[in-house]
Amino acid sequence: MVREVEVPEIVVRRLPIYVRALAQLEAQGVKTISSLELGRYIGITAAQIRKDLSYFGEFGKQGRGYEVSHLLREIKRILGLTRVWPMVVVGAGRLGQAIASYDGFKPRGFEVVGVFDNDPAKIGQPVGHLVIRDVSELPAAVRAHDIKIGIVAVPAAEAQKVADLMVQAGIRAILNYAPTALHVPAGVRVEDIDPVVTLQSMTYYLVNSESRDPAGTACPGAAEG
Amino acid sequence: MVREVEVPEIVVRRLPIYVRALAQLEAQGVKTISSLELGRYIGITAAQIRKDLSYFGEFGKQGRGYEVSHLLREIKRILGLTRVWPMVVVGAGRLGQAIASYDGFKPRGFEVVGVFDNDPAKIGQPVGHLVIRDVSELPAAVRAHDIKIGIVAVPAAEAQKVADLMVQAGIRAILNYAPTALHVPAGVRVEDIDPVVTLQSMTYYLVNSESRDPAGTACPGAAEG
Numbered sequence: 466m467v468r469e470v471e472v473p474e475i476v477v478r479r480l481p482i483y484v485r486a487l488a489q490l491e492a493q494g495v496k497t498i499s500s501l502e503l504g505r506y507i508g509i510t511a512a513q514i515r516k517d518l519s520y521f522g523e524f525g526k527q528g529r530g531y532e533v534s535h536l537l538r539e540i541k542r543i544l545g546l547t548r549v550w551p552m553v554v555v556g557a558g559r560l561g562q563a564i565a566s567y568d569g570f571k572p573r574g575f576e577v578v579g580v581f582d583n584d585p586a587k588i589g590q591p592v593g594h595l596v597i598r599d600v601s602e603l604p605a606a607v608r609a610h611d612i613k614i615g616i617v618a619v620p621a622a623e624a625q626k627v628a629d630l631m632v633q634a635g636i637r638a639i640l641n642y643a644p645t646a647l648h649v650p651a652g653v654r655v656e657d658i659d660p661v662v663t664l665q666s667m668t669y670y671l672v673n674s675e676s677r678d679p680a681g682t683a684c685p686g687a688a689e690g
Numbered sequence: 691m692v693r694e695v696e697v698p699e700i701v702v703r704r705l706p707i708y709v710r711a712l713a714q715l716e717a718q719g720v721k722t723i724s725s726l727e728l729g730r731y732i733g734i735t736a737a738q739i740r741k742d743l744s745y746f747g748e749f750g751k752q753g754r755g756y757e758v759s760h761l762l763r764e765i766k767r768i769l770g771l772t773r774v775w776p777m778v779v780v781g782a783g784r785l786g787q788a789i790a791s792y793d794g795f796k797p798r799g800f801e802v803v804g805v806f807d808n809d810p811a812k813i814g815q816p817v818g819h820l821v822i823r824d825v826s827e828l829p830a831a832v833r834a835h836d837i838k839i840g841i842v843a844v845p846a847a848e849a850q851k852v853a854d855l856m857v858q859a860g861i862r863a864i865l866n867y868a869p870t871a872l873h874v875p876a877g878v879r880v881e882d883i884d885p886v887v888t889l890q891s892m893t894y895y896l897v898n899s900e901s902r903d904p905a906g907t908a909c910p911g912a913a914e915g
Contacts, residue, residue, distance in 0.1 A: 481890035485869060489846075507871050544890050545897030552889075563788045564885075569869060573886045574893070613896050614889065621714075637899075638892040640885060644710060644794060646732050654895055656888045660789075660865060661798045663881045664777075664839065665706035665769050667863040668799070670879055671838050672770030674862075 476517045480540050482507055483514070487537035488573075499530035546574040551610055553636075555627045556618030557582035557590075557597045560642055564618055566593035575614070579606050600627075604634035613637045621645040628655070701742045705765050707732055708739070712762035713798075724755035771799040776835055778861075780852045781843030782807035782815075782822045785867055789843055791818035800839070804831050825852075829859035838862045846870035853880070 486507050490498060500511035507514075518524050518536075521543055525531045541547060554565050557580050565580045580592050581600040590597050598606070606612070615636040617624050624643035631639060632653050639655045641647050644662075647655050711732050715723060725736035732739075743749050743761075746768055750756045766772060779790050782805050790805045805817050806825040815822050823831070831837070840861040842849050849868035856864060857878050864880045866872050869887075872880050 477894045478891045480894065481887040482871070484890060485884070485887060486871060489870065508873065543894065545893040546890060550889070550893060550896075559788055559791070563784055566784070567885075569886060573869075573890070575886065575889055614892070638889075638896055640889060640892070644798075645714065646707070646711060648733065652899065654892050656892060658883060658885055658888065659710070660792075660883055661794060661800065662706040662710060663883065664775070664800055664863075664865060665709060665771060665798070666703045667839070667865070667879050667881060668770040668775060669702045669705065669768065671775075671863055674877065 470520070472520045476520060479509070479513075479517055480544055483517075484537060484540050484544065484546070485573075487533055487540070491533050491537055495533050497530045497532055500525065503531065541574075548574070550575050550614055551578040551612050552576065552614040552616055552640075553579040553581065553603060553607060553612055553631075554616040554618055555581045555600060555603065555631070556620075556623075556642075557584070557587045557592060558618065561616075561618035562592050564616055564642070565595060577616070578610060578612070579603070581606075600630070603630060607631070607634035607636060611635075615639050617641045617643050617647070619643055695745070697745045701745060704734070704738075704742055705769055708742075709762060709765050709769065709771070710798075712758055712765070716758050716762055720758050722755045722757055725750065728756065766799075773799070775800050775839055776803040776837050777801065777839040777841055777865075778804040778806065778828060778832060778837055778856075779841040779843055780806045780825060780828065780856070781845075781848075781867075782809070782812045782817060783843065786841075786843035787817050789841055789867070790820060802841070803835060803837070804828070806831075825855070828855060832856070832859035832861060836860075840864050842866045842868050842872070844868055 486503065490506070500514045504511040504514050521539070524536050524539060549571070552575055554561050554577055557565070561580060561582070565577045570576060577595070580595050580597050581603050582588060582597050583600045587597045588599050613636060615631040617627050617639060619627050621643045624641065624645050625647055628639055628647045628649060632649055637653050639647065639649065639653065641655055641657045644659045649655055711728065715731070725739045729736040729739050746764070749761050749764060774796070777800055779786050779802055782790070786805060786807070790802045795801055802820070805820050805822050806828050807813060807822050808825045812822045813824050838861060840856040842852050842864060844852050846868045849866065849870050850872060853864055853872045853874060857874055862878050864872065864874065864878065866880055866882045869884045874880055
C-alpha cells in the first residue's frame with residue numbers, strides 16, 4: 466500500500482493493542498464488533514480507533530462495524546506479523562532465562578532462537594529447548610539467520626557494549642531490559658522495558674491524588690491549585 | 691507546590707527517565723550538566739528537557755546548567771520517591787517469582803512485600819526472602835500495610851479477577867504483566883508491560899524500512915509513496 470502521509474508513532478504503538486484485543490475477541494467467537502465496543506474493550510474512544518485505522522484504509526462497513534478476523538489479519542499484515550520473527554537474547558541471568566523460555570512469544574509472531582552470555586559457568590547450560598552460547602558467537606548467528614531483533618538482558622553497565630555488538634552484527638530493533646539509555650545509529654530502533662520507570666510515573670499520580678484529596682475520592686482530571 | 695496547569699501525562703512519563711539518567715550521572719561523579727548534555731545522554735532534545743522541567747519551576751542556573759544532585763532530588767520529590775513504596779505481586783509462576791526477587795526495585799524506591807498465588811503447590815514455598823501466600827490473604831495484607839501498588843503476574847484469563855480483588859482491597863496503581871487490557875474504576879491507574887506489544891510496534895518499522903529500501907540504508911524519516 467502506498468501512503469501519502471507518515472503514520473504517527475503513537476498510532477503505530479496502538480496497533481499491537483488492537484491486535485491483542487482482536488485476537489482475544491476472535492478466540493471468544495466474536496465475528497463483528499463496532500468501534501464503540503472495541504474501544505470499550507481496549508479502554509480508548511471509538512473516535513480514536515476510527516482515526517487510527519483511517520491511516521491504512523477502510524476497514525468497517527457503515528452500520529455493521531468491523532469484521533474481527535478481517536481487521537485482525539489486516540493489522541497483522543500492516544505490522545509485519547505475517548511471519549515469525551527470530552530473536553536473539555544476550556544475558557542469561559534470571560531475566561534472560563525467563564525471556565528465553567517465555568511461551569507467549571511464539572503465538573504472537575516471535576521466537577527466541579539464540580541465548581548468549583559471557584559467563585563460562587552459564588555457557589553450555591540449557592534454557593528451555595536452547596543452549597546458552599558464548600556471546601562471541603552472536604555475530605555469526607545473527608548473520609547466518611538474518612536476525613533483525615535482539616533482546617538486551619544484561620546489567621546496565623554491560624548494555625551499551627552488547628547493543629553495539631548487536632548493531633554491528635545487523636540487528637535493527639533492540640528490546641532493552643537494562644535500566645539505562647542505549648545509543649544506537651539512525652535506522653536502529655530501541656524500546657526500553659523498565660518496570661521501575663513505569664512505576665515511578667504511577668507514583669506521581671498516587672502522591673498528587675493523595676495530597677489533593679486525602680479521602681481518596683479525587684477525580685483524576687481535576688485541576689490543582 | 692501549587693500549580694495552575696495540569697502536567698501532561700507524556701511529561702510525567704519522561705520524569706523517571708531523567709531520574710534514572712541523573713542517578714547514573716551522580717554515581718559517575720558528575721556535578722553539573724547542561725540540558726544539551728543531559729539530552730544527549732537520554733536521547734531527547736535539550737529544548738524538550740527545559741520545557742518538561744519548566745512545569746515544576748526553575749532548576750538550572752543561567753549558563754551553568756543543572757546541579758545533578760539537586761535536580762535528581764527535586765524530580766524524585768515531584769514523583770513521590772522520597773519514600774519506599776511497598777508492593778504486592780499476585781501470581782507466583784516464573785514471571786511472578788522473577789519480579790518478587792528482582793533486586794532492582796529497592797534502590798529505586800519500591801519493595802515487594804508480599805507474593806500471592808492460588809495454587810496449593812506454590813503456597814508456602816519461598817521466593818527470595820518472602821513466602822508465597824494464599825491469594826485469599828491479599829485484602830488483609832493490603833489493608834494492614836496501606837499498600838497502594840499491585841503487580842499482576844497471572845495468565846491473561848485470570849488477570850481481571852485479580853485486578854478486581856486488588857482494587858477492592860485498596861490498590862490504586864496496577865502494573866499489569868498479563869497480556870490483556872484490564873478494566874478498573876476511575877482513580878485507579880493501570881500500566882501494561884507486554885513485551886510482545888512493544889516488539890510488534892518495532893516490526894512495523896522493520897517491514898517498512900525493508901520495503902522502502904532493500905539495501906538497508908533507509909532514512910527513518912523518509913516519506914513513502
